[in-house]
Amino acid sequence: MIKVGIVGGTGYTGAELLRLLSVHPDVELSMITSRSEAGKSVSALFSGLRGKLDLNFSLPDNEQLSSCDLVFFATPNGIAMESVPELLSAGVRVIDLAADFRLSDTSLWKQWYGVEHACPDVLKEAVYGLPEMNRADIADARLVANPGCYPTATQLGLLPLVRAGLVSGNIMVDAKSGVSGAGRGANVGTLLCEASESFKAYGVSGHRHLPEIQQGIERMPGTGVSPFTGDLVFVPHLTPMIRGIHSTLYCTVKDRGIDLQALYENTFEGEPFVDVMPAGSHPETRSVRGCNQCRIAVHRPQGGDTVVILSVIDNLVKGAAGQAVQNMNIMFGLDEMTGLDFPAAMP
Amino acid sequence: MIKVGIVGGTGYTGAELLRLLSVHPDVELSMITSRSEAGKSVSALFSGLRGKLDLNFSLPDNEQLSSCDLVFFATPNGIAMESVPELLSAGVRVIDLAADFRLSDTSLWKQWYGVEHACPDVLKEAVYGLPEMNRADIADARLVANPGCYPTATQLGLLPLVRAGLVSGNIMVDAKSGVSGAGRGANVGTLLCEASESFKAYGVSGHRHLPEIQQGIERMPGTGVSPFTGDLVFVPHLTPMIRGIHSTLYCTVKDRGIDLQALYENTFEGEPFVDVMPAGSHPETRSVRGCNQCRIAVHRPQGGDTVVILSVIDNLVKGAAGQAVQNMNIMFGLDEMTGLDFPAAMP
Amino acid sequence: MIKVGIVGGTGYTGAELLRLLSVHPDVELSMITSRSEAGKSVSALFSGLRGKLDLNFSLPDNEQLSSCDLVFFATPNGIAMESVPELLSAGVRVIDLAADFRLSDTSLWKQWYGVEHACPDVLKEAVYGLPEMNRADIADARLVANPGCYPTATQLGLLPLVRAGLVSGNIMVDAKSGVSGAGRGANVGTLLCEASESFKAYGVSGHRHLPEIQQGIERMPGTGVSPFTGDLVFVPHLTPMIRGIHSTLYCTVKDRGIDLQALYENTFEGEPFVDVMPAGSHPETRSVRGCNQCRIAVHRPQGGDTVVILSVIDNLVKGAAGQAVQNMNIMFGLDEMTGLDFPAAMP
Amino acid sequence: MIKVGIVGGTGYTGAELLRLLSVHPDVELSMITSRSEAGKSVSALFSGLRGKLDLNFSLPDNEQLSSCDLVFFATPNGIAMESVPELLSAGVRVIDLAADFRLSDTSLWKQWYGVEHACPDVLKEAVYGLPEMNRADIADARLVANPGCYPTATQLGLLPLVRAGLVSGNIMVDAKSGVSGAGRGANVGTLLCEASESFKAYGVSGHRHLPEIQQGIERMPGTGVSPFTGDLVFVPHLTPMIRGIHSTLYCTVKDRGIDLQALYENTFEGEPFVDVMPAGSHPETRSVRGCNQCRIAVHRPQGGDTVVILSVIDNLVKGAAGQAVQNMNIMFGLDEMTGLDFPAAMP
Structure with missing residues (x-):
């Protein structure tokens, strides 16, 4: 124990x-x-x-x-x-x-x-505790920095493309979070009467998860792969629900010939908590409500050169406490799914 | 298996x-x-x-x-x-x-x-599958009728008082349900745009769970205990949320000297899925969201002779699928909590 | 002006x-x-x-x-x-x-x-500013006490029966309010993550609107009419929505022969802001969202002697600011509907 | 009349x-x-x-x-x-x-x-009924095509930049709509239990409002202004609320020296229903709930060359019925604000 x-x-x-x-x-x-x-x-x-x-x-x-x-x-x-x-x-x-x-x-x-x-x-x-990037280091770590919620959904969504050096130009991260991401503090802005039945962006001029995502992207490419050199634009939004993050990611792919679906499926093959959905899918945040899963779908609309990646997590689970338990399991040599192997609660 | x-x-x-x-x-x-x-x-x-x-x-x-x-x-x-x-x-x-x-x-x-x-x-x-009333019969049953959601919350709330023969006059059941109680059928009335940000009663002239509750109440008293002879009034309401039933029960107690808190705690002692909360409590439906618990609080406001009982369940769990699994566990000789022993998801 | x-x-x-x-x-x-x-x-x-x-x-x-x-x-x-x-x-x-x-x-x-x-x-x-009871006094008043939200919905629902001296026994007021009734203060309990997707009672042991409703009921009967002498039980509930009050009222009628629908329609005939709905109706709170209307339906389920009255208002309008404007109109000799003559916003 | x-x-x-x-x-x-x-x-x-x-x-x-x-x-x-x-x-x-x-x-x-x-x-x-682009033609029209909800919020957000020929590269439209945009038809996907407490994209491969927005953008530039020649990427999302559209627009500006705030304020000066908010603002959809306003804020995060425009409307008002009444007012020579001159309902 x-x-x-x-x-x-x-x-x-x-x-x-x-x-x-x-x-x-x-x-x-x-x-x-x-x-x-x-x-x-x-x-x-x-x-x-x-x-x-x-x-x-x-x-x-x-x-x-x-x-x-x-x-x-x-x-x-x-x-x-x-x-x-x-x-x-x-x-x-x-x-x-x-x-x-x-x-x-x-x-x-x-x-x-x-x-x-x-x-x-x-x-x-300190080891950055995103198992899909740093599993081996986490196993040996004395100190793990559990990632932020937006950075988890966003980095997992970008990992295959950036690691392969396929992104040219800028990356736009349009991220939406449920209100629990703002915490349990008593603030007027997160009262039910202020935050329900409404939608808004916030922190467009700069949010603390921006440098965290930038640092993650810089570390993704392997040796000999061209790094991402564009701008990262990050716009978080407050969504009238309790749990869930939906990160919609926009970037330009260097090579239109790439099989994106295969790239994503291969990258995450064997990952217990990343689910690459079938081509054409639109993951819902409720499909991960209460569980540690990240679900991702990748699109290239109208056959253009813009790739749209949809990545969803539960901000309190894979975006916080669940990922922390996953890291604990890795650090203590347990099966990574121990205590986390249950489905989402729908509806 | x-x-x-x-x-x-x-x-x-x-x-x-x-x-x-x-x-x-x-x-x-x-x-x-x-x-x-x-x-x-x-x-x-x-x-x-x-x-x-x-x-x-x-x-x-x-x-x-x-x-x-x-x-x-x-x-x-x-x-x-x-x-x-x-x-x-x-x-x-x-x-x-x-x-x-x-x-x-x-x-x-x-x-x-x-x-x-x-x-x-x-x-x-057929055995009526409310384990807190019929556990022994369920164990041997070939056919179990799993109770309705409103009847589960309501009967558990009334059981101690009615079993002891303490109710005089009428019983008023003011029950509130989340929208999932209405099912997954495509109906205008349960669209988000119709059912959210609104509250209403329905079926005041008669709801199918009324005779089920009546039948349950008739079977509660033991030998030598005076039966309930009043009217049962049942008013269900649609609440703008997905899961949860809150049954607010009003009745007149024959004997003001009775220790209601002790009566409730004694009745449900050892019950794995009924939680009698401390005196003065107000159970929230989210405290049972996704789990098989029923939480009950009993009040006598202003020291009058009206008793107010608050009883909450998750309509899809203790009010349906969870209770069915509980019944299965009993029927097959398993520990009653097998597969159901986890807390609610809050927030 | x-x-x-x-x-x-x-x-x-x-x-x-x-x-x-x-x-x-x-x-x-x-x-x-x-x-x-x-x-x-x-x-x-x-x-x-x-x-x-x-x-x-x-x-x-x-x-x-x-x-x-x-x-x-x-x-x-x-x-x-x-x-x-x-x-x-x-x-x-x-x-x-x-x-x-x-x-x-x-x-x-x-x-x-x-x-x-x-x-x-x-x-x-001070004149108690419920126009349907005190219109003449309001017109001349220097000081008007605008009623509370629960008391408005509840008194309007009870007025016809109590004024006619028809209630015997106790009155049970099972009231439900949207979260805006709790105000714009920064409290944990009314955060979206605490109050949405959940339902609970509160203040069962005593709420400040109880004596206000009691005082109102005492003043209802006319000369020669028997007063209400029973207990008043008031149980407010917090509902996961912004606006709206639904008061479900239970009482026993002395005379089963009375035509309740006619009694209610006659009592409120000509009232610009009270709408007695057709027999069998279930008013929704959204039908008064943003407007000054109170809608009422009266039922006697299964032909018993229990009367169930459903009364809805927008707690911020007829339950607060709208009623205040209505009172202002009366005090300054304006048409009572001035500035308030618009429908609810549905959906 | x-x-x-x-x-x-x-x-x-x-x-x-x-x-x-x-x-x-x-x-x-x-x-x-x-x-x-x-x-x-x-x-x-x-x-x-x-x-x-x-x-x-x-x-x-x-x-x-x-x-x-x-x-x-x-x-x-x-x-x-x-x-x-x-x-x-x-x-x-x-x-x-x-x-x-x-x-x-x-x-x-x-x-x-x-x-x-x-x-x-x-x-x-037929005249395309976006008054901010076509007011004069609407006045004389026999037939007005009232714009779609997404196209209204999006075109108003893009108009100043595109009309001035300032956009290079692609435009990304990340749009979020309340559920009423999906209509009052009885569909499983828009049930409260399916669409609340969740967020998802849909129609990424192609939505009918895409060609409407494209057509609008093509018509924006004046004579001698360079047209927009990039790709338009449009990703709509379903948001768990009844009313409101939030369009988050991303594009690259050709000239970093431009005063975006002034450009937007000048473009919409005198427009009765477009509100350019102060620099640094984040408009909330509830700030236009029930009213015909469009509120816009323009940002250039971290001083980069990506412009982020936030544009909100009520999809049923400025995105549908309100704009239709505005068009009617123009067609019949009335003051454009007649019948539409009231504030949003907050909360």
């Missing part, structure tokens, strides 16, 4: 971790911390867990966390980097679901997150 | 059965029939099952179904009663998720469903 | 007042105050008003407000009672959309709202 | 026409036809119109329609072209809200709509 601790368990990412870990056969959930809810039972906050999880929130305490085999951070950005070095020193492995260890370049980190990075040395050993 | 067939797998009840059975460790899903979709793969219709279920719809065929240990009927009302006698004769056990075997009185059946019952003799041996 | 001021214009009630008054032909919107948004343009906060209203929020200032003919208070409870006496003295008429002047009994006020009433003398002259 | 008839009044476009025309001060609604609902009162179908419109559906009859000054067709594609020639001959003016007269090229029509055009001669005189 893997002894697991969770730091920061009162947001949606933490709640989803709890849901998944409560049925994981190889996990013993040892502690879950929350400054605001310490002493309260977890199921009093999340009534869906009543009868399934008998645990109270406790105050964060590195000493106690040090007895865990693995600690997940489901905290706001900038918290994990304060505690991770000490935990690593104590022999604990860490998966951070926030952004603290996603960007390798500390100046980029400072530019987009507004503070100096607290532990640049530790950052150097 | 239990060899299972499903008749009528293209509605929401059938889809939910597929979702649950696809991860049930003791079930081999052998065939699923659909007249309209025969030959098509199940996951082409329900993309959430892609990669989890490799099965095609086939035409209904009693001979093939006869090789199953258990057949679920997820058909419209009036279909199962035509085939069930033959299957029973072939040694197959049956759980009908439609209404064909719910009402013991064939004249009531005819009054509410508009046709003569096709097999009154077989009807006599 | 009526010179109008609004105090507290950043909530949903204030926004709805702005929407209605911006097209009212006899109103000059003179000032709108907000402590938090002072100096900001109204349309920067409510982009739906861009191009329709050129006004900035200002700090509340009784001197400036004193130049108005009429001031609406769309503030939280307990604010208006601090300013109203001074405005009345200055000759301004006032409509308070909060609860400060709804309960005549100051001890009841203190019990439910937790503070002493600031101006019991002024309270005495 | 303009004597108006509506052919095909049972869909959402027809219902919205009824809502708008019922309060239009210069319109006498003379007849509304429906084959399926003939004889039934309009408000029995659309309860939101109860008390606002006293009219029955009648069978379509060209003779009776010939007594009208103006007939709106709110019929499925391919119906209007059968009747329009006769009505024009009788001196009736026509606005067709379907696609019959939108494409000038009859071979394009046949390619996308699958049937021969029934009246190519009449088609020649």
Whole structure:
């Protein structure tokens, strides 16, 4: 049994971790911390867990966390980097679901997150936890930076084309997210009366997931493959639903003769959580609701040179807690699908 | 392994059965029939099952179904009663998720469903599949009539009071259902543009679940307990959400001195799928979304003699497919929670 | 032109007042105050008003407000009672959309709202602004207490029966509200991810609209008519939609021979904003979305002695801002439908 | 008073026409036809119109329609072209809200709509009813082809850039629509349980609004301006809400020095229904809900050469019925805002 601790368990990412870990056969959930809810039972906050999880929130305490085999951070950005070095020193492995260890370049980190990075040395050993790109490194990692939700859907959608060096010109990422991506904080903008029955873009001038996607794209091409040199344009949108990300990706392909469907199917062959749908498909976000799947369809409309890729995930699962569990499975030598092998809930 | 067939797998009840059975460790899903979709793969219709279920719809065929240990009927009302006698004769056990075997009185059946019952003799041996009332009979049954969604939430909410003979006067059942209760048929009334952002009652003059609830209430009291003799008023409402039933129950209690909280907790002690919440609670339907739980809270506002009971289920799980799997577990001697032991998906 | 001021214009009630008054032909919107948004343009906060209203929020200032003919208070409870006496003295008429002047009994006020009433003398002259009960008094009033949303739908639904002295036993009010009834404050409970795709009761042990409804019922019967002496049970529910209240009312009628449909139609004959629907109807909340109508249907299921009344309004219109404009029209001798004579937006 | 008839009044476009025309001060609604609902009162179908419109559906009859000054067709594609020639001959003016007269090229029509055009001669005189492009021609037209919903939002968003000849390369139109765009037909795909809580693209291989947008773009540039010669890629998406279109437009601008904000503001100066929002804005679809406004914001993210334009409308108003009323106002010499001068309903 893997002894697991969770730091920061009162947001949606933490709640989803709890849901998944409560049925994981190889996990013993040892502690879950929350400054605001310490002493309260977890199921009093999340009534869906009543009868399934008998645990109270406790105050964060590195000493106690040090007895865990693995600690997940489901905290706001900038918290994990304060505690991770000490935990690593104590022999604990860490998966951070926030952004603290996603960007390798500390100046980029400072530019987009507004503070100096607290532990640049530790950052150097962090592995970006996208298994479809970095599986081997994840297995050996002490510290995994769990990817952002938009970056997961987007990088998986672009990986085959960019890795093969087939993209010319710019890439346009038109991404749509359910409201849970904005978190469980009490904000007017995500009230039901503000966010339902409406659709809008946000952050067009710059969103923190942009540098993360750029970094990912730069790392995709193999040796001898021409890198992507165009601009990346990223426009996120708020969609009136709870869960789901739909990334619609536009780029120009260098070679019209390429068999896109085969390229995508080959790239993801054997991947347990990436489903390349049949040619002509339109994946729905509900087809991955509650599960760790990413579904992708690739189109070239009207036989032009623009490729349109549709990539969907559940932002709280493959875009956060599910991918974290997948990373845990890899780190601890378990079958990658352990605890994640169930279908979506439709309708 | 239990060899299972499903008749009528293209509605929401059938889809939910597929979702649950696809991860049930003791079930081999052998065939699923659909007249309209025969030959098509199940996951082409329900993309959430892609990669989890490799099965095609086939035409209904009693001979093939006869090789199953258990057949679920997820058909419209009036279909199962035509085939069930033959299957029973072939040694197959049956759980009908439609209404064909719910009402013991064939004249009531005819009054509410508009046709003569096709097999009154077989009807006599049907067991009403509410485990919290009939567990022992279900275990031995060849034929189980799976309860309706409203009747499940309502009967569980009323059971402690009525069984103890404590209700005087009338019972008012103000019930609210998500739209999936209306099925997957193409009707204008359940279009997103008609049913979202609106709330309405329907069927106030009479709904088919009324006689089912009445029959259930009549069977609740034990020997020597005064039966309920008042009127039952049942008003269902359509709620702008996919899943969930919230039954708000009003009745007058004969004895104000009774400890309602203790009565409810004692009645359901040990029940794996009924959760009596702490005094003062307000259960949310999302706390049971996707899972087989029923959550109940009991109130006596302002210390008056009116008792208000709040009872929530997921209409597709405890109100249909989940309860059917629970019944299957009982019929085949499995742990009742097998395949159903997971928490709700929140948010 | 009526010179109008609004105090507290950043909530949903204030926004709805702005929407209605911006097209009212006899109103000059003179000032709108907000402590938090002072100096900001109204349309920067409510982009739906861009191009329709050129006004900035200002700090509340009784001197400036004193130049108005009429001031609406769309503030939280307990604010208006601090300013109203001074405005009345200055000759301004006032409509308070909060609860400060709804309960005549100051001890009841203190019990439910937790503070002493600031101006019991002024309270005495306040007129409860339900035109269907108090039209004549409203016309002459200096101070109108605009009713609560639940009380509006509920009192209109009960008025014919209670006024005629026909109710015996208890009244059960099972009320459902859209989320905008909870206001525009930043609370976790009304986030889209918490309140959508779910349904729950709240405040079963006691809600502030209960004494308001009780007071209304006590005033309904005419001379010589037997008053209602039973208990009033009020259970509000939160519904996953923005606007709308559906009040389902249960009571026992003393005389089964009464023609309920005729009673309701006669009671509301000539009322511009109450629509008694044909027998057998089920009003939908969307049929009054955005408009000032109340639609009512009356049923006696299965010919029993329980009457079920269905009453729907838009909580922000007939339940708040629309009724306030209706009251203004009455107070200033305008046609009651001025500025309110448009249909619902369906779908 | 303009004597108006509506052919095909049972869909959402027809219902919205009824809502708008019922309060239009210069319109006498003379007849509304429906084959399926003939004889039934309009408000029995659309309860939101109860008390606002006293009219029955009648069978379509060209003779009776010939007594009208103006007939709106709110019929499925391919119906209007059968009747329009006769009505024009009788001196009736026509606005067709379907696609019959939108494409000038009859071979394009046949390619996308699958049937021969029934009246190519009449088609020649049809004016494309986008007032911001064709106001003068609309004023004199006998026959106006009301634009599609996606084409309206998209063309208005592109007009300033394309008219000025500033676009190089391809244009990507990533468009999102509420479900009412799919109509009031009973289809499984638009059931609440299928379309809510999910997001998906559709028609990526080709949607009928693509040639309409292409035709519009070709007509935009003035004399001496270089035309757009790139590819147009159009990807529509279904969004879980009732009303609203959000068109996100991507293109490359030839000259980075251009002041985009000024270009957009100048282009639409004086337009009553196009609102160019301040630089940096993100228009929400709810800011135009129920009203005839189009709101546009223009961005150039990270100072690159990609321009991102955000354009929102209500698909049933500016995208259909509202624009039709605007066209009527122009055709009959009324102030263009008559009957349309009200704000959006928020929340």
